[in-house]
Amino acid sequence: MKHESSLVNRLTERLIAGELRPGARLSEAALAQEFDVSRNTLREAFRVLGEQGLVEHIPHRGVSVASPRTADVVDIYRVRRTVECTVLAQAPRGHPNAAQMLRAIEEGRAAAEAGDWLGVGTANMAFHNGVVALSDSARLMRTFGNVLAELRLAFLKVELLDFLHAPFVERNGEVYEAYVEESPAAAAALLGTYLGDSERQVLGAYARAGED
Missing domain, CATH: 1.20.120.530 (GntR ligand-binding domain-like)
Incomplete structure (x- = not known):
């Protein structure tokens, strides 16, 4: 849980800094390697970010940065x-x-x-x-x-x-x-x-x- 919380915070900080663009696809493989976490940990972080409205889960296309309406x-x-x-x-x-x-x-x-x-x-x-x-x-x-x-x-x-x-x-x-x-x-x-x-x-x- 600690790793997931830390990962959520780090990804949120990137969003605030403007490093992740609306609609950009988030690669599980690339991010898991970059942050040295398992894909399960990354998926749980994505779930939390999804609940916060910061990422969107699109069937058959993976996870993308949210695009506010x-x-x-x-x-x-x-x-x-x-x-x-x-x-x-x-x-x-x-x-x-x-x-x-x-x-x-x-x-x-x-x-x-x-x-x-x-x-x-x-x-x-x-x-x-x-x-x-x-x-x-x-x-x-x-x-x-x-x-x-x-x-x-x-x-x-x-x-x-x-x-x-x-x-x-x-x-x-x-x-x-x-x-x-x-x-x-x-x-x-x-x-x-x-x-x-x-x-x-x-x-x-x-x-x-x-x-x-």
């Missing part, structure tokens, strides 16, 4: 608003995990200057993970990691990373500044508007791409 995007953002805004509104001032948010902002700005939009996306994921880290809840962090992995797949599906991420590089900084200089409640209000704008942007990209 429009309804999935709507649900992902519903969860994000509930989790992120609630955590941020209730966070104490000066929480040490806020350093994760600041570090992610700096990494995002550097990646944007370099034109590395995949890197900007990774930094953005780290920023929002930092927001949830203010909860001091390991269980909530594990659950939110799954949400971030699904979100990354939604972003990669439309392949407009600069369009999706550029407007939010500085808005991450605005949320952080509101948390530090004003109040957690003010930061949460900003984040709520931010997430609403982000959701509309992703759904618009889906519509233009003809995705359901």
